[in-house]
Amino acid sequence: MRDELDTMGPVDYLVVEFPEARVPSEVLSRLVDLVDQGIVRILDLAFVRKEADGSVIGLEVADLDGDGELDVRVLEGAASGLVGRDDMDEAGAVIEPGRAAAIVLYENLWAIPFASALRRAGAGLVASGRIPVAALLDSLDAVEAATPADA
Template identity: 65%
Template sequence: MSGDIEDMGPVDYLVVEFPGNRMTGEAFPLLVGLVDQGIVRILDMRFVEKDADGNVAGLEVTQLEDGSGLGLSVFEGASSGLLGQDDLEEAGHALEPGNSAAILVYENLWAAPFARALRRSGAQMVASGRIPVQALLASLDAEET
């Protein structure tokens, strides 16, 4: 297993909120395409919902699919166990009541060769982050004024 870890690319997670539990399914084929192209590897994917009282519950893909035509059945079994109940609860805290979310843990396969080379040279990542598009646009707008 340690050999596999040495070959891995950076691992990220996303929590994507769906207001009013409205999932259109438009983005899911694009995610499948990223997997098929070898750009990312899904390590874990779970769904949660937050009811009007603030209670958070995990959802199974079969509960979401239920004849909806979202195309989620391709993700059935994508749960590796990396995400535990505490992670679902944590994601639920970020949700507004009445909304649901997808929690995705994925490996950036495109960056794996770069990460391997860095590890071989003795380098290690000491910090990472993500800049939300809205913050980037706000910063650019502020520069223009």
């Protein structure tokens, strides 16, 4: 277990809601690019749709982008079962009826050397978070507005 821990990067998840209950092909190709570049490893990928009555159903990886071609080849092996039914229900609770969501569980491969060095040094992660881009831009605008013009 210790050897495996030393060769893993931080693991994150995303729940991304899509209008019209389909995933644009550009989104899938950008995800594949991140994998191909060795930036992330997809540990699990699941899709759900919230029905008008509020029920949540899992979607098969098939023609996710509605282009008439099966997307299974692109995402083959991405469904590991780590994302369970409870996770799908939680994702469904935050999306609007009639929409779909992708649940992506991924390892940050780019961070493995840094994370390994931290573990070897006895360091431990004590907090983590994510700042939405819109909130960051709003904060930067507020700082700029508060800065005197002659500073």
